[in-house]
Amino acid sequence: MKRPYEIQCEHLRMIVFSDGVFPVSKNFFLVGAGNDQEVEQFPDDFEVALNFVCLQIGDKHILIDAGFGETGGQESGHLLTELNQSGIKPHMIDYVVLSHSHIDHIGGIVKNDKPAFPNATHIMSKKEWLYAEQTPDSKSFQVLNKVLPLLEVIEVDTEILPGVLLKHTPGHTPGHLTVEVRTNNGVYLITNDVYNIPHSISNTDLRVILEEDSIQGVRTRNQLIQLAHKEQIFIHSCHFPYPGLGTIEKVNSLYQWKSVEIQ
Template sequence: MSSRDFLKLSRRGALALGAGGLLATGMRSLEAAAETPIESSDQRAPATEFQLGEFKVYALLDGTFVAEHPQDTFGMEQTSEVFEKASHDHFISSNKFRGFFTPVLVNTGDKLVLFDTGRGVLSQPQSGNLLKALATAGIRPADIDVVVLTHMHADHTGGLMQNGIPTFANAKYVTSPIEFNYWEKLGPAANGSARVFAENVLPLKDKFDFIDPGREVVPGITAVEAYGHTPGHMAYLVEVNGRKLMLTADTANHFVWSLAYPDWRVVFDIDKARAAETRRRIFGMIAEERIPFIGYHMPFPAMGFVEAVGEGFRFVPATYQLQLGHEDEQNRPE
């Protein structure tokens, strides 16, 4: 299935999943995990940039953590033997893992569009470093024109406010209406992400534009249905000058346990069966078309490709491919 056909399907299926009837899943608190930061200075955090046609794209490291007992989160239904073998086969530990939080900024030349806002300043120094990463890229919070929330989990909405004041004072906000309605109905008593939604997102309601899959945020950036992780979770296809990039958000939360084994259950996925179907559909499409992607929880700088292998996908981290802008491609050596 091509990405163009994929977007048509997304538009037709935009209302296929209602906001009601799903209960937020219990999850092992990331705050309770032992955390180890990637080093950053007091004023800077890592940011990686590359040219995508006429657009400039930045991967911004909000933070990182190390947690034990990964099978509490990924592949909970598998036996420990299966989980251990799968981990060993991919050269990673079955007892400990590192997670990442990577918002993305797209500079279209006309608009600065930020995708997700990290965990917020209260989680520093391990995370909550989005503003430092923006500073590395030479961007001030007031420069941001549009903030897109792929979904409403707290590690994506935590940076919207600072002491009750909007962090991005001049921005408008974009999200799925299904997603917004689901969390608004839960109310703050549900705690966790619902509480952060009530504190950080709900006060900004009048500044939101609600879009369905298949619609553009700005020219060249199109919403893609990616339901399952949350009821209205969306990915975004960036397309300019014949080049494409998929921002997959939390469609896959680990480069092995979610990609090589897309049917494995993930504790953070609210609708686990739908999330697995979404992983297969989205990564199947970007594997077929060889489209690069940025995944919010992939190893920083969170960029790469996927290859269909067996029943799943092999993550191929980007090296220098995305660093070669279109000017370089037009000036190849003889």
């Protein structure tokens, strides 16, 4: 097995696990780009990554999104196996942060009709819960209902453990959350679905068709890019190629993605 990418500093360990891949069409995953050469070169159908972060702080484990679980195809749903292989058993997870209610992020919180992480507080934003409630027949809402006793909603930006702040980053969905992790090695923003492909750092109009509010989406994308560039913050984006971690560079007034190097 390929060792998962990880960062370790004093009291914190950040590991990136793969849930597999998500087959998407260009019409679904890459809209709003305008006349963008780079986007035009994409094939009609392709696969994007599903990379999710698990944080270990002292004896606490925080999982940020849970992948497709049993709701996707054969290409996905591998997160639990990956966690297990790294010695992180489902009962050891203390918090599952749900960035938003799309099924590629929350499907994995249920296994065999029961909560997959039985000891974890599952946190999502109140705005996202209200949004999910609008489609009671959706797979997403059914999944959320199966973890209801474990679910906690937050109404404002909230620090769940020292140095781990959940921030509202709306646009993709109304209650989308980004996780800010402060370490003595630097700051990391786990941005989940704020960005869809690395090129969306350069063209922030680029979005998935499901984006709920594209004007707000662009605003959020620009804000985080400017912040990350100015303060040398690392960004993690779950659908970027593994491990999905990098920084923002400015080349001739254009912001660009710079992935970390992996051996």
